[in-house]
Amino acid sequence: MNEGKLRLTKQRQIILAELRKVTSHPTADDLYNMVRQRLPKISLGTVYRNLEILSDNGIIQKLDVGGTQKRFDGNAERHYHIRCASCGRVDDLHLPPDENVEDKAAKLTNFKIIRHHLEFVGYCPSCNGGPKSARF
Amino acid sequence: MNEGKLRLTKQRQIILAELRKVTSHPTADDLYNMVRQRLPKISLGTVYRNLEILSDNGIIQKLDVGGTQKRFDGNAERHYHIRCASCGRVDDLHLPPDENVEDKAAKLTNFKIIRHHLEFVGYCPSCNGGPKSARF
DNA sequence: TTTGGTGCAAAGGCTTTGCAGAAAG
DNA sequence: CTTTCTGCAAAGCCTTTGCACCAAA
Numbered sequence: 001m002n003e004g005k006l007r008l009t010k011q012r013q014i015i016l017a018e019l020r021k022v023t024s025h026p027t028a029d030d031l032y033n034m035v036r037q038r039l040p041k042i043s044l045g046t047v048y049r050n051l052e053i054l055s056d057n058g059i060i061q062k063l064d065v066g067g068t069q070k071r072f073d074g075n076a077e078r079h080y081h082i083r084c085a086s087c088g089r090v091d092d093l094h095l096p097p098d099e100n101v102e103d104k105a106a107k108l109t110n111f112k113i114i115r116h117h118l119e120f121v122g123y124c125p126s127c128n129g130g131p132k133s134a135r136f
Numbered sequence: 137m138n139e140g141k142l143r144l145t146k147q148r149q150i151i152l153a154e155l156r157k158v159t160s161h162p163t164a165d166d167l168y169n170m171v172r173q174r175l176p177k178i179s180l181g182t183v184y185r186n187l188e189i190l191s192d193n194g195i196i197q198k199l200d201v202g203g204t205q206k207r208f209d210g211n212a213e214r215h216y217h218i219r220c221a222s223c224g225r226v227d228d229l230h231l232p233p234d235e236n237v238e239d240k241a242a243k244l245t246n247f248k249i250i251r252h253h254l255e256f257v258g259y260c261p262s263c264n265g266g267p268k269s270a271r272f
Numbered sequence: 273t274t275t276g277g278t279g280c281a282a283a284g285g286c287t288t289t290g291c292a293g294a295a296a297g
Numbered sequence: 298c299t300t301t302c303t304g305c306a307a308a309g310c311c312t313t314t315g316c317a318c319c320a321a322a
Contacts, residue, residue, distance in 0.1 A: 007296050007301060028287080043304045048287060050302095064202045068312090069286065082247050094244055095237075102256070105231055111218050111258035118254050120238070122247035143276060143321050164312080179279045184312060186277090204287090205311065278319070284312080294303070 006053065014038050015050045019060060020074035025081070025090040027069040065090055065119055082120040086127035093120060142189065150174050151186045155196060156210035161217070161226040163205040201226055201255055218256040222263035229256060 006012070018034045019026070026034065032047045051072050055062040061073040065083050071090060080093040095118075102113045142148070154170045155162070162170065168183045187208050191198040197209040201219050207226060216229040231254075238249045 005297090005301085009296070009302060011303070041304075043306095045288075045305075046303055049289095052288095064200065066200045080241075082241065082245055082249075084247065085250055091245065091247070093241055095241055101231075101254070105216075105218065105229055105256050108230055109218055109227065109256075109258075110261040111220065111227070111256070112264060113218075113256055113258040114221055116254060116256045118237070118252060120241050120245075120247070120249055120252045122245075122249040125246040128248060141276085141322090145277060145321070147278070177279075179281095181280080181313075182278055185314095188313095274322090276319105276321080278317105280316090281314100282316105283314075286310090286312105288307105288309070290307085291305090292303105294301105296301075297299090 006057065011035075011039060011042055011046050012050050012054075014042075015047060016054060016059070016074070019072055022074070023092060025063060025065075025071040025073050027071055029069070031072065063090070066121070078115075080118045080120070082122060084124035084127055085121050086123055089124050089126075091124070142193065147171075147175060147178055147182050148186050148190075150178075151183060152190060152195070152210070155208055158210070159228060161199060161201075161207040161209050163207055165205070167208065199226070202257070214251075216254045216256070218258060220260035220263055221257050222259055225260050225262075227260070 014035050015031060018038075019031060022034075024030075028048050028051055029044070031051065032042070032044050035042055035047060051060070051062065054060045055072070058076055061076055063071040063073055063081065065071060065081055067083075067088055075092070078097050080095050080097070081090050082093045083090045098118075102116055105116070106113050150171050151167060154174075155167060158170075160166075164184050164187055165180070167187065168178070168180045171178055171183060187196070187198065190196045191208070194212055197212055199207040199209055199217065201207060201217055203219075203224055211228070214233050216231050216233070217226050218229045219226045234254075238252055241252070242249050
């Protein structure tokens with residue numbers, strides 16, 4: 001975690017700006033390629049470090065929606081996601097967050113609940129026939 | 137994926153038996169250590185391969201509940217999970233799966249929905265004071 | 273037999289980290 | 298100035314894979 005104050009470096013500003021431009025929930029590597037168009041000398045390590053810092057501070061969200069890579073969301077508000085089982089694309093789902101569900105869960109466990117995640121898996125419009133039609 | 141027929145090898149049977157013994161959602165490495173007590177010569181690669189095959193065939197579930205390692209669940213029925221933000225422990229949550237939520241989501245997207253996952257994050261009884269008291 | 277499975281070790285893929293120099297405040 | 302940040306490269310960690318031998322059916 002990061003205890004000190006954050007500096008507004010060029011790298012940090014551009015990473016955040018690029019992430020906020022899109023709704024595609026890019027991976028760290030995606031962001032690296034996006035940012036590189038404006039800052040060709042930036043390193044992948046810097047992108048990882050900044051994404052970590054920004055999400056630790058609640059400025060962005062780090063998503064773990066399945067797959068091998070983490071994804072990032074420039075929208076820090078609570079919302080749900082849907083992922084394509086075929087191409088991996090992740091979209092926002094504008095379903096109002098269910099507040100009651102945490103109370104219901106609280107009654108069934110001894111955990112102190114902090115938050116919940118709801119993720120849908122399906123086939124996106126481009127992959128719609130199912131897995132076969134989606135492989136190339 | 138696996139198209140051929142499955143053989144009932146000693147390794148496969150014991151991996152499945154050990155996984156079904158527990159409700160702790162072990163990682164591949166956890167299982168490796170569990171199985172090694174009965175089959176000392178088994179390799180970690182075999183554990184990974186079998187867990188993959190078993191989950192591809194719907195006999196077990198592979199979980200991606202956050203953190204760096206995947207976890208495995210010997211209970212193939214649909215159910216939700218709760219993870220401790222401090223120690224990483226994952227418990228089952230016996231909240232009845234919400235069937236309606238997939239219909240609601242379907243109206244908001246062009247995806248063909250296959251399934252959904254609901255995961256809670258909190259502090260487990262052992263870590264209950266929050267993150268500070270939980271670090272050793 | 274035939275064909276899928278195993279053990280071993282190496283390779284892979286994503287992410288983190290040590291370090292010396294650069295830059296923000 | 299002081300402290301954080303950056304670029305680079307190496308290291309780390311989890312998982313997958315190639316290969317020769319083994320074993321289930």
